[in-house]
Amino acid sequence: MARAMKVAIVDDEQDMRQSISQWLALSGFDTEAFGSAEDALKVIGPDFPGVVVSDIKMPGMDGMTFLKRLLSMDSSMPVIMITGHGDVPMAVEAMRLGAYDFLEKPFNPDRMTELAKRATQTRKLTLDNRALRRELSDGTVLMRKLIGSSGVMERLREDILDLGQADGHVLIDGETGTGKTLVAHALHAVGPRAGRKFVSISCAAYAEDALATRLFGPTEEGTGLPLVEEARGGTLCLEDVEALSQGLQARLLTFINDQGMPAETRIIAICNEHAPEKTVEDSLRPDLFYRLAALKITLPPLRTRGEDILTLFTRLTEQFAEEYGCAAPQLTAQEAAQLLQAPWPGNVRQLVNVAERAVLQNRRGTGSIASLLMADDDSPQPAITTEGKPLKEYVDAFERMLIDNTMRRHKGSIVAVMEELCLPRRTLNEKMAKYGLSRADYV
Known part of the structure; x- marks a missing residue:
């Protein structure tokens, strides 16, 4: 399942940080509480995968100094400030410096949850965009x-x-x-x-x-x-x-x-x-x-890439399954052959759509790969290519996919793969060598 975004709670009052932490945890957040800004800074870095909730008035490093330190480290980090009665001018100053928002004590817990949800959505978008920029330069x-x-x-x-x-x-x-x-x-x-x-x-x-x-x-x-x-x-x-x-x-x-x-x-x-x-x-x-x-x-074009189709489909369904918090569909030999035979006019982009819908329909326990391929095909004919391929190509592609999937699921455990696929070690080694699979890639 997709990992919950973190919320770091910083408050010198134990009862306050515990109550905030418990409430946000019940709302589905992954919380971590700190008794001081100094302790929090030992954990929170520039790519901290979440948001910060901090009291303004604290002994040692106060909330305003803490806010400045956080924003100097990562100017887009959402920081929600908690203020006491009469500290609103200080909260306004915090907003001017770059705080995400503030709450005045005593605050409505639902308001805290709403703010945390909006802040974590903002943070996720920022981190996703940052990761994308890094990927596109690497x-x-x-x-x-x-x-x-x-x-x-x-x-x-x-x-x-x-x-x-x-x-x-x-x-x-x-x-x-x-x-x-x-x-x-x-x-x-x-x-x-x-x-x-x-x-x-x-x-x-x-x-x-x-x-x-x-x-x-x-x-x-x-x-x-x-x-x-x-x-x-x-x-x-x-x-x-x-x-x-x-x-x-x-x-x-x-x-x-x-x-x-x-x-x-x-x-x-x-x-x-x-x-x-x-x-x-x-x-x-x-x-x-x-x-x-x-x-x-x-x-x-995707239709010329043979067993790459099954490799891509498997990787995509695993990614979507993690995103949706459900199991990825396991292909049968017939479904693998249908994927290999499809003409894929939309190429990889179309395969991405089919993989996502396969995960969703598997979660509901309905539908089939054939129905998804037919839905993507504008012609009244079955969604298969007119170019025949030797049976051995389909068998090899399906066999490679099974071994690859099983190796990844068992994180490279040869014994576990041998047991699941009922293969002696020598046969498994020969097939892995034949298909260019290495145990080191799965450990």
């Missing part, structure tokens, strides 16, 4: 997100590492939902510009005049730099590059040519053009296309 983390052991994924990771180190502009192509934005971030994060800005814009989200201003300026006073200036020295990512008008394509080409070689700002262009029999080359003027496509990556 090439190792991003490369781990490109899950899959299929040949096409191995080649994709190699291409990212190679092109990331190169300094030319890059064009990313591929069907919708294949992860083109993630690859763009990875290219930036594994290259020499990793510590510099990554600036992204969807060219399809703006009218032509607004897009021209946003990209090249002049911007209105107080609205920031145009993106070509903001990204200077780093990476400018143009999503939906095919939506650029001829006039803006000409301006972009001029910008690229004026930079010379090596380019001061790297352009990563993402194409989302999927009209029948039309490519990005048909949408861009030839001179711009060849400047952008000097380095090109085409992402593989």
Whole structure:
């Protein structure tokens, strides 16, 4: 189940901190009480996964000094101050300094719960955004997100590492939902510009005049730099590059040519053009296309990735099961074959939706994988591919998934896996070697 957010309660009066702690614990919070600000600071750090409730008047370090210390450590940490009667001016000053809110004694416990809920929601959003920013600047983390052991994924990771180190502009192509934005971030994060800005814009989200201003300026006073200036020295990512008008394509080409070689700002262009029999080359003027496509990556569609489909589905259902506080569905051989045969027009994005709904329907004890795939298919025909595959491919993919799932569930315990799957040790070792599975990855 998802872990409850923490609430640190700081008050020199034992009865007060115990009563607050008990009340918030009954409301579902993970509480920890401290008798002084000094003790609390030994535990609370910049990424403290929760909020702080503190009295203002305390011996030693008082609440105002404590608030300043917390906010100097992490300016976005929500701190709820508790004041005595007549201390409202001090509470107002605390709010001016950056406190989240304050409560005046005696306070309504329900009001405390309401404030704590809002503060923890704010804190969770802050920490999630912070973690996302870290992930998007960490090439190792991003490369781990490109899950899959299929040949096409191995080649994709190699291409990212190679092109990331190169300094030319890059064009990313591929069907919708294949992860083109993630690859763009990875290219930036594994290259020499990793510590510099990554600036992204969807060219399809703006009218032509607004897009021209946003990209090249002049911007209105107080609205920031145009993106070509903001990204200077780093990476400018143009999503939906095919939506650029001829006039803006000409301006972009001029910008690229004026930079010379090596380019001061790297352009990563993402194409989302999927009209029948039309490519990005048909949408861009030839001179711009060849400047952008000097380095090109085409992402593989999910239907070509074989057993990666089962690996991704399992990881996703486990994540959603933890989020919803329930068990992840266990695939049968028939359901695994249905996932492998599905055409996946929405690719990984569609697989994410199917995995989440599979968890929800498993929690209700109803539905099937086949019904989810049919619901995602616009055609009246069953949601399977027209390309047949040898039976051995389905058997191997399902067998690998079973061993992988069981190893992770037992945290790499070979004995437990042998017992559950009724396999002798030698056979299990042979199959793990065959499928590229290592016990060290599960311990």
